Amino acid sequence: MSEPARLPAAARAILRGDRRALARAITAVENGDPAADAILGAIYPRTRGVPIVGLAGPLGVGKSSLINALISLLRASGRTVAVVAVDPSSPFSGGSVLGDRIRFEGRATDTGVFFRSMASRGAVGGVAAATLEAARLLDAAGFDIVLVETVGSGQVDVAIREIATTRVVVLVPHLGDEVQTLKAGLFEIADVFCVNKTDLPGADIAQRNLRDLVVQGRKTEEWATRIVGTSTTQPNGIDALWEAIEAHERYLDASGERARNERQRLSTEIVGLVRDRVGRELAHELEHDPELRGLLDQVIARSLDPRAAARRLRLAVRRTE
Amino acid sequence: MPAPRKAAPAHPIRVLIAKPGLDGHDRGAKVVARALRDAGMEVIYAGLRQTPEEIVRAALEEDVDLIGLSILSGAHMALFPRVLALLKQQKAGNVPVFAGGIIPDEDAQRLKKAGVRAIFGPGASLEEIVATAQKLARRRA
Numbered sequence A: 001m002s003e004p005a006r007l008p009a010a011a012r013a014i015l016r017g018d019r020r021a022l023a024r025a026i027t028a029v030e031n032g033d034p035a036a037d038a039i040l041g042a043i044y045p046r047t048r049g050v051p052i053v054g055l056a057g058p059l060g061v062g063k064s065s066l067i068n069a070l071i072s073l074l075r076a077s078g079r080t081v082a083v084v085a086v087d088p089s090s091p092f093s094g095g096s097v098l099g100d101r102i103r104f105e106g107r108a109t110d111t112g113v114f115f116r117s118m119a120s121r122g123a124v125g126g127v128a129a130a131t132l133e134a135a136r137l138l139d140a141a142g143f144d145i146v147l148v149e150t151v152g153s154g155q156v157d158v159a160i161r162e163i164a165t166t167r168v169v170v171l172v173p174h175l176g177d178e179v180q181t182l183k184a185g186l187f188e189i190a191d192v193f194c195v196n197k198t199d200l201p202g203a204d205i206a207q208r209n210l211r212d213l214v215v216q217g218r219k220t221e222e223w224a225t226r227i228v229g230t231s232t233t234q235p236n237g238i239d240a241l242w243e244a245i246e247a248h249e250r251y252l253d254a255s256g257e258r259a260r261n262e263r264q265r266l267s268t269e270i271v272g273l274v275r276d277r278v279g280r281e282l283a284h285e286l287e288h289d290p291e292l293r294g295l296l297d298q299v300i301a302r303s304l305d306p307r308a309a310a311r312r313l314r315l316a317v318r319r320t321e
Numbered sequence B: 001m002p003a004p005r006k007a008a009p010a011h012p013i014r015v016l017i018a019k020p021g022l023d024g025h026d027r028g029a030k031v032v033a034r035a036l037r038d039a040g041m042e043v044i045y046a047g048l049r050q051t052p053e054e055i056v057r058a059a060l061e062e063d064v065d066l067i068g069l070s071i072l073s074g075a076h077m078a079l080f081p082r083v084l085a086l087l088k089q090q091k092a093g094n095v096p097v098f099a100g101g102i103i104p105d106e107d108a109q110r111l112k113k114a115g116v117r118a119i120f121g122p123g124a125s126l127e128e129i130v131a132t133a134q135k136l137a138r139r140r141a
C-alpha cells in the first residue's frame, strides 16, 4: 500500500471522511472528469468490497420509503449506510428531476449516512459504470453498506443488474404492475422479492402468485429467491427484508459466488472502459482524420461496406499505435 | 493516434430545490423544478418542510451548483440567513442561493444584502427564473 503522503489530496480527504471531498469526487466521476482517474486509483486499494444492495421496481412502489426504513434499521445497529438513487434523464432536455431524497427524513446531523442522487444521463452502460465508481468512493470513505435505488426501466436498471451484490425487486400487491415488471426483465435478476404496501388489500395473493413464478424461474440450486412482504407505513417486515438481504450476502460468501461474480464484473468493467475510450477516439478520428474521412465517404457512396470499413479502420489504428 | 481534441462536454447544472418552513404545499417549487429540468438541469428535489441544516447537508452531499428555496410563510427572515450562515460555516459560501415566494419588498432588500442572490415574487416568469439560475450557476463554475 502506498504511503498516505503520496496520495492525491482529494483521495486523502475522502479516506479521512471529508464529505465534501467525497461529494466532489462523485461529481468528477459523473462528469467523466479526468481528475477522477487519480482519485479512483488511490482509493481502490482501500476499498473492502462492501455489500451493494440494489432496489429496483416500477414507479412509486415504495423503493425510497424502504430505503429510509432500512437506514433506520441499520443505523440502530450501528452500521453506516450510503445511498445512490438513480433516476432517468430526460431524452429531450438532458435534465431530470431527482426526487428520491424527499423520503430521506430527519437526518440533518447523522454523519453515518450519505445520500446522493444521480441522473442516468442517457449513456448506455454509463450509469452502471458511474454508480459502481461512486460505490467504490463510498466504500473507501468507510460506509458499511451501499444501497442503490433505480426505477425498473431499461435505461437505468442496468445499474443494478451489473453492480449490485444483492438485487431486491420491489413490487406492490397489484397484478398489473407485476406483469409489467416481469416483461421488463426484472424477474430474472431478483435475489429477493419485496412485496411492499402489504397494508393494502391483495398482498397475500400477490405473494402467493409470486411464489409460483419463483419456483418456475429458479436461477440456481443453492439460492432460492426469497419473497418478503413489507409495509413502510405501519411499518412492518423491514427486519425480515434485511434478514433476506443478509442471507443472500452470506450465501455469496459460502458458495464462492461472490468471488466468481467479482471476477466477471471486473472483467466486464475493464473491457467496457477500453471500449468507451477507444470508441470515442475512433469516432473522433473518423470525422477528423483526412484519410479516414474518405473511408466514411466510400461507405456512403456504396463503394465500401461498413464491415470492410471497420476492418480498415482497425488496421489504421494499429499502425499508428 | 493523437488524443481527441474534442471540447469538454458541457455538464448539466445541478440545482437543489427545497421548501423550508412549515406551510405545506409545494406547487410553485415543483413548477420551477420542472422548468429547470426542461432547461437541461439536474434538479434535486428535496421536498417540503426542510430545516436549514437538512438543506445545507443536501447541497453538500449532492454537490450542487445552485440552491433554490421556495417559501410562502413569513418565516423567511430567519430561515434564509441561517442557510447562508451554515453554507459559510461549511466553506460553501460560494454556492449561490436564490429564493421564490411571497416576500415583502423591504424583506427582499434585506435578504439580498444578506447574500441571497435573486428573489422572485409570484409574478416572475419561468423564463426569467431559468435564465437567472443559469447565470448564477455559470458564474460559480
Ligand SMILES: Nc1nc2c(ncn2[C@@H]2O[C@H](COP(=O)(O)OP(=O)(O)OP(=O)(O)O)[C@@H](O)[C@H]2O)c(=O)[nH]1
Binding pocket: A058, A059, A060, A061, A062, A063, A064, A065, A066, A100, A103, A151, A196, A197, A198, A199, A200, A230, A231, A232, A233, A234
Ligand atoms: N400504503 C402504503 N403506501 C406506501 C408504502 N410505502 C410507500 N408508500 C407510498 O407510496 C408512494 C411512493 O413511495 P416512494 O417511496 O417514493 O416510492 P418509490 O418507489 O421510491 O418511487 P419512485 O422513486 O418515484 O419510483 C408514497 O406516497 C409513499 O408514501 C406502504 O408500505 N404502504
Ligand SMILES: [Mg+2]
Binding pocket: A063, A064, A065, A099, A100, A149
Ligand atoms: Mg424513489
